[in-house]
Amino acid sequence: MEKEPRKLVFRVTPWIFLLVLPLFYADVVWRNNIQFEQRLHYISSTETISSTRKINTNETVGEKKESLDFLLSKLVKGEDQEKLKATGFACNTQVYSKHCIANKPVWIDTTTMTVTIPSNQPVRETVIRPYARQEDDVLLSTVTPVKILQGNTTLPVCQYNHEIPAVIFSSSGFVGNVFHEINEIIIPLFITTAQFKSRVLFIAEDHSPPFLKKYNNILSRLTSHEIMNPSANQTIHCFPGAVVGLKFHGHLALNSSDIPTGLSMSHFRQFLRESLNLKYHNVSQINRPTVMLLSRRTTRRILNEDEIVAMMEELGFRVMVVARAKVVSNLEVFSSMINSCSVFVGAHGAGLTNELFLPDGAVMVQVDLIGLEWAAANYYGNPARAMSVHYLRYKIEPEESSLLKVFGRRDHTAITDPKALPVQAGKEVYLNGQNVRINVARFRETMVEAMSLVRDLTL
Numbered sequence: 001m002e003k004e005p006r007k008l009v010f011r012v013t014p015w016i017f018l019l020v021l022p023l024f025y026a027d028v029v030w031r032n033n034i035q036f037e038q039r040l041h042y043i044s045s046t047e048t049i050s051s052t053r054k055i056n057t058n059e060t061v062g063e064k065k066e067s068l069d070f071l072l073s074k075l076v077k078g079e080d081q082e083k084l085k086a087t088g089f090a091c092n093t094q095v096y097s098k099h100c101i102a103n104k105p106v107w108i109d110t111t112t113m114t115v116t117i118p119s120n121q122p123v124r125e126t127v128i129r130p131y132a133r134q135e136d137d138v139l140l141s142t143v144t145p146v147k148i149l150q151g152n153t154t155l156p157v158c159q160y161n162h163e164i165p166a167v168i169f170s171s172s173g174f175v176g177n178v179f180h181e182i183n184e185i186i187i188p189l190f191i192t193t194a195q196f197k198s199r200v201l202f203i204a205e206d207h208s209p210p211f212l213k214k215y216n217n218i219l220s221r222l223t224s225h226e227i228m229n230p231s232a233n234q235t236i237h238c239f240p241g242a243v244v245g246l247k248f249h250g251h252l253a254l255n256s257s258d259i260p261t262g263l264s265m266s267h268f269r270q271f272l273r274e275s276l277n278l279k280y281h282n283v284s285q286i287n288r289p290t291v292m293l294l295s296r297r298t299t300r301r302i303l304n305e306d307e308i309v310a311m312m313e314e315l316g317f318r319v320m321v322v323a324r325a326k327v328v329s330n331l332e333v334f335s336s337m338i339n340s341c342s343v344f345v346g347a348h349g350a351g352l353t354n355e356l357f358l359p360d361g362a363v364m365v366q367v368d369l370i371g372l373e374w375a376a377a378n379y380y381g382n383p384a385r386a387m388s389v390h391y392l393r394y395k396i397e398p399e400e401s402s403l404l405k406v407f408g409r410r411d412h413t414a415i416t417d418p419k420a421l422p423v424q425a426g427k428e429v430y431l432n433g434q435n436v437r438i439n440v441a442r443f444r445e446t447m448v449e450a451m452s453l454v455r456d457l458t459l
């Protein structure tokens with residue numbers, strides 16, 4: 001007889017959060033291919049700040065100017081830095097990101113999103129769409145272009161004069177999906193602007209109020225000024241310098257040797273803990289080994305969740321099951337729930353981005369489905385390690401995947417060689433068409449290992 005799932009869960013665990021709401025999952029797994037693999041880099045969290053520079057509020061105008069120049073010029077390297085020194089303007093282009101720096105006065109017309117940098121050279125035009133997904137033409141076409149005019153051109157009259165630099169970025173993109181929000185906007189903003197110590201004005205084009213509200217606690221620590229919505233403030237603004245577009249270091253990654261102040265992933269996690277008032281820094285502060293099982297409700301579902309929960313409890317874990325829901329997308333609530341857990345378990349998906357809120361020494365267990373190995377490793381597995389979080393991968397066998405029934409046999413190419421499928425078909429099959437019935441006995445071994453990593457730490 002089939003057990004009533006909810007009833008069982010309630011019987012075995014007193015605190016359960018089951019809220020089911022539609023979710024967004026604008027996966028782009030299939031838009032990325034293997035050749036980008038080499039570009040991904042993750043850094044160890046043991047790195048320390050290599051250079052810091054405090055802004056003295058009593059600096060003279062000259063010193064202030066010099067320090068702003070110093071901070072801006074750190075955002076580019078090598079040839080780009082030389083070019084910035086020589087012309088006051090330089091851009092850097094990578095696979096995923098593109099950003100431009102002006103370290104001299106700029107005029108920004110927010111009606112047309114035109115940045116003018118006067119000089120006595122003939123006019124040169126650069127157009128950039130400031131979102132860290134430059135390889136994705138479809139997405140990029142939804143990002144408002146910023147036109148940068150550098151040279152001998154007529155200047156509009158300033159309506160507002162600012163003493164701090166402007167940073168222009170798009171707040172739309174894949175907003176609604178926590179992986180993309182943090183990967184393409186929040187981390188790049190931290191990388192690009194933490195050094196300004198809040199003395200910076202954000203111009204968020206493609207203004208997304210839900211996104212800005214959700215991340216308000218974080219954004220308000222990066223800027224002490226109100227975030228400008230250019231389409232609601234159609235005027236001419238003058239700034240002593242500007243950044244258009246954000247630096248990006250790879251999926252959920254920060255490369256401390258390429259951040260002006262030498263900040264690292266551990267600084268970023270500390271910054272998140274402070275912004276969101278998270279209680280636990282280290283898993284040893286959690287009294288009883290607690291597992292968070294992220295329950296997906298549409299695709300990539302774990303079909304025998306109740307058995308998994310029972311097994312985890314038998315091992316001595318306290319278990320929280322959270323269905324993808326309003327809870328999951330409530331950053332304040334969900335980050336503090338994750339932060340109070342020693343182990344986080346889930347099938348591959350954007351919700352795993354919340355591993356960022358786990359305490360140091362906690363364990364991330366990813367259920368790695370057929371055809372999603374690359375994304376599983378590069379989006380969540382390798383980043384977890386850089387976060388001082390242990391990463392355990394539970395690679396499923398074909399027998400555990402619902403796809404075995406679909407394709408009939410274990411040696412079907414769709415099972416043995418997922419890359420053989422065209423991208424769009426692959427996305428439908430592996431991301432949207434796959435559920436898993438986990439082999440409890442085999443998964444138990446992974447959970448025993450997880451327990452061994454956290455048990456001895458707690459009192």
Ligand SMILES: *[C@@H]1O[C@H](CO)[C@@H](O)[C@H](O)[C@H]1NC(C)=O
Nearest residue numbers: 040041042043255256257258
């Ligand atoms: C980090 O950035 C530095 C400086 O740009 C670069 O030399 C290094 O290769 C990067 N590290 C990784 C792991 O990509």
Ligand SMILES: *[C@@H]1O[C@H](CO)[C@@H](O)[C@H](O)[C@H]1NC(C)=O
Nearest residue numbers: 054055056057058059060061
């Ligand atoms: C800045 O200058 C004011 C007045 O000159 C002085 O009272 C204040 O202590 C100074 N602050 C700092 C951080 O030096």
Ligand SMILES: *[C@@H]1O[C@H](CO)[C@@H](O)[C@H](O)[C@H]1NC(C)=O
Nearest residue numbers: 119120121122123152153154
């Ligand atoms: C700059 O513009 C002025 C007036 O439009 C023109 O006379 C001059 O030749 C221009 N100089 C350069 C370097 O293009």
Ligand SMILES: *[C@@H]1O[C@H](CO)[C@@H](O)[C@H](O)[C@H]1NC(C)=O
Nearest residue numbers: 160201228232233234235237
């Ligand atoms: C436009 O921005 C300026 C300066 O940032 C601000 O003072 C002004 O109130 C804004 N205007 C509107 C209509 O939002």
Ligand SMILES: *[C@@H]1O[C@H](CO)[C@@H](O)[C@H](O)[C@H]1NC(C)=O
Nearest residue numbers: 282283284360361362388457
């Ligand atoms: C967490 O704290 C424990 C005990 O204080 C310590 O041994 C361990 O190194 C810490 N873990 C991390 C990842 O910092």
